[in-house]
Amino acid sequence: MILNNIEEISYITAAVLFIIGLKKLSSPATARTGNALSGLAMFLAVLVTIVGRTSVTWEWIVIGVAIGVVIGSLSAYFVKMTAMPQMVAIFNGFGGGASGLVAYLEYYNNSGGLITPATSLSVMISVIIGAITFMGSFIAFGKLQGFIPSRPILFPIRNIINGVILIATLSTILWILVDNTHLTPIYAAITFSLILGVLLIIPIGGADMPVVVALLNSYSGIAAAATGFVLENTILIIAGSLVGASGIILTRIMTKAMNRSLANVMLGGFGSQDGSSSPVLQKEERPVTTASASDVAMILEYARSVIIVPGYGLAVAQAQHQLRELSDLLKPKGVSIKYAIHPVAGRMPGHMNVLLAEANVPYDELKDIDEINGEFQRTDVAIVVGANDVTNPVARTDSSSPIFGMPILNVDQAQTVIVLKRSMASGFAGVENELFHLEKTLMLFGDAKNSIEEVISETKDL
Amino acid sequence: MESLLISATIFILAIFVGYEIITKVPPTLHTPLMSGSNAISGIVIVGAILVAGQVSNPLSGLLATIALTFATTNVIGGFMVTDRMLKMFKRTKDKEK
Numbered sequence: 023m024i025l026n027n028i029e030e031i032s033y034i035t036a037a038v039l040f041i042i043g044l045k046k047l048s049s050p051a052t053a054r055t056g057n058a059l060s061g062l063a064m065f066l067a068v069l070v071t072i073v074g075r076t077s078v079t080w081e082w083i084v085i086g087v088a089i090g091v092v093i094g095s096l097s098a099y100f101v102k103m104t105a106m107p108q109m110v111a112i113f114n115g116f117g118g119g120a121s122g123l124v125a126y127l128e129y130y131n132n133s134g135g136l137i138t139p140a141t142s143l144s145v146m147i148s149v150i151i152g153a154i155t156f157m158g159s160f161i162a163f164g165k166l167q168g169f170i171p172s173r174p175i176l177f178p179i180r181n182i183i184n185g186v187i188l189i190a191t192l193s194t195i196l197w198i199l200v201d202n203t204h205l206t207p208i209y210a211a212i213t214f215s216l217i218l219g220v221l222l223i224i225p226i227g228g229a230d231m232p233v234v235v236a237l238l239n240s241y242s243g244i245a246a247a248a249t250g251f252v253l254e255n256t257i258l259i260i261a262g263s264l265v266g267a268s269g270i271i272l273t274r275i276m277t278k279a280m281n282r283s284l285a286n287v288m289l290g291g292f293g294s295q296d297g298s299s300s301p302v303l304q305k306e307e308r309p310v311t312t313a314s315a316s317d318v319a320m321i322l323e324y325a326r327s328v329i330i331v332p333g334y335g336l337a338v339a340q341a342q343h344q345l346r347e348l349s350d351l352l353k354p355k356g357v358s359i360k361y362a363i364h365p366v367a368g369r370m371p372g373h374m375n376v377l378l379a380e381a382n383v384p385y386d387e388l389k390d391i392d393e394i395n396g397e398f399q400r401t402d403v404a405i406v407v408g409a410n411d412v413t414n415p416v417a418r419t420d421s422s423s424p425i426f427g428m429p430i431l432n433v434d435q436a437q438t439v440i441v442l443k444r445s446m447a448s449g450f451a452g453v454e455n456e457l458f459h460l461e462k463t464l465m466l467f468g469d470a471k472n473s474i475e476e477v478i479s480e481t482k483d484l
Numbered sequence: 485m486e487s488l489l490i491s492a493t494i495f496i497l498a499i500f501v502g503y504e505i506i507t508k509v510p511p512t513l514h515t516p517l518m519s520g521s522n523a524i525s526g527i528v529i530v531g532a533i534l535v536a537g538q539v540s541n542p543l544s545g546l547l548a549t550i551a552l553t554f555a556t557t558n559v560i561g562g563f564m565v566t567d568r569m570l571k572m573f574k575r576t577k578d579k580e581k
Contacts, residue, residue: 037498041505044502044517047517047520048509048510050510050512050570050573053570054570057516057520057567060524061563064523064526064527064563067530068530068559072533075537080537082552083533083537083552085552086532086536086549086550087552089556089557090552090554090558090559090560093561094557094561094562095564097565098562099564103569106569109565110522113519116526116557117555119550119554120529120554121531123547123550123554124534124535125531126547127535131535131539131540235518239521239522243525246525246527247495247498253531253534255531256494257530258528258530258531259491261524261525261527262525262527263494263495263498263502264498264506265502266499267503267506268518270503271506272514275511275514363512370518371514372512372513372515372516372517375514375515376569376572379572385574386575386576
């Protein structure tokens with residue numbers, strides 16, 4: 023009894039620490055402490071579980087934990103910051119897989135005994151969401167890592183096939199509620215869910231992966247909470263729900279930033295058409311003004327305020343460090359520098375901020391869309407590096423454009439706009455960017471890294 | 485039935501608490517939030533320890549070991565990589581020192 027109480031009290035303490043830990047993520051200044059508190063909560067929960075149980079065997083526990091510690095610490099230590107989306111994706115899969123396995127094993131260990139319908143239902147939810155998360159995350163990981171083509175892979179009547187499998191999956195729940203004397207319904211549910219995990223994610227294009235990863239993040243939490251229902255374990259329910267809520271919020275933020283519905287993302291196929299079938303067909307050669315690196319250096323020399331707009335192209339070119347070097351040169355000349363970061367600038371929510379933080383850009387210079395959009399009209403120069411669709415003014419003005427209504431950065435309101443870009447190719451949405459054709463816009467063509475290096479050396483020579 | 489109701493109450497309240505605190509996380513920390521919540525969803529390690537202690541045959545043992553490996557990877561990897569990222573976030577002031 024006493025031991026049981028200690029366990030419950032420790033779980034509640036851990037839950038409180040998780041909540042305080044997440045609350046401290048509300049500011050970069052306290053976030054690191056918050057993460058440490060969450061880690062402490064986890065340690066407490068694990069410790070009390072190990073102490074409180076009289077396990078029959080220990081060898082499986084030791085082996086499993088040892089392998090996990092090695093894989094976890096090595097991947098955390100060596101992962102490149104550009105590869106964070108892949109890491110989070112595969113970890114979501116691990117979480118979902120572990121939850122499903124635990125729920126199944128608990129059911130298996132108790133089979134033959136008395137199992138309530140509520141337990142059966144929780145097991146099925148955990149196993150189904152766990153298996154979908156596991157396979158779906160693996161596919162998302164493959165697409166981000168590049169061993170599965172990142173373009174949408176479409177197959178005929180896919181929505182009908184997915185619908186049928188979904189119904190089959192759900193009917194296994196009814197099956198087990200009617201007859202829980204054997205394990206066949208669980209095996210059927212696992213098989214269907216694994217297939218569903220593949221089929222649901224494979225038609226979704228690489229650029230929509232931020233939404234998918236956020237959604238699977240949420241699923242991994244919900245699967246853990248469902249396993250908590252199976253084990254009647256409070257800390258699993260609470261921690262799982264926190265993660266579930268976090269994933270849902272991030273999913274909503276990402277779909278809103280893309281001006282798409284979740285259904286539209288999940289049905290897949292977006293961005294699979296090539297430019298020829300795009301509704302905006304005017305591919306005529308319209309004039310753009312080009313600039314040289316020395317022109318750019320000159321303009322920056324006389325600017326008082328500069329906003330840098332980084333996009334995923336920046337990360338691809340690995341030009342963050344050069345960009346920071348350039349701003350370090352300009353700051354002593356009295357130029358104020360800020361970074362305008364669109365929610366979909368990277369490959370996952372907040373990705374660009376991490377990449378810039380890695381390049382030593384102070385976080386108080388990183389501004390999100392709502393903070394910065396009013397400032398463009400008071401800014402001398404906006405530099406766009408590797409961003410496209412999120413700067414296209416037609417999203418505000420042209421109701422016939424496919425990106426109409428998408429929240430964009432008001433780059434066109436700056437006095438002068440400098441765009442660093444490899445070519446005139448259109449962005450992910452296949453829409454031509456009106457920004458490039460404005461009179462105030464100067465195009466500096468070339469690889470972003472080389473271009474910025476040239477601007478740096480020109481600035482030094484001034 | 486009673487225990488289901490208790491579980492459901494905890495679940496619903498925790499979702500609300502989660503929603504309230506996580507809405508306040510600024511966009512700049514969304515990636516660490518995701519990797520940190522990866523680590524937190526590794527809480528299923530508790531469940532994995534419970535079932536791994538009760539296994540009765542080698543196949544279940546193997547499955548329990550896999551579950552533990554997955555969960556431990558999440559916990560260790562998630563917290564460590566989040567810390568690595570958060571360490572990089574510095575203010576202008578901190579840099580001038």
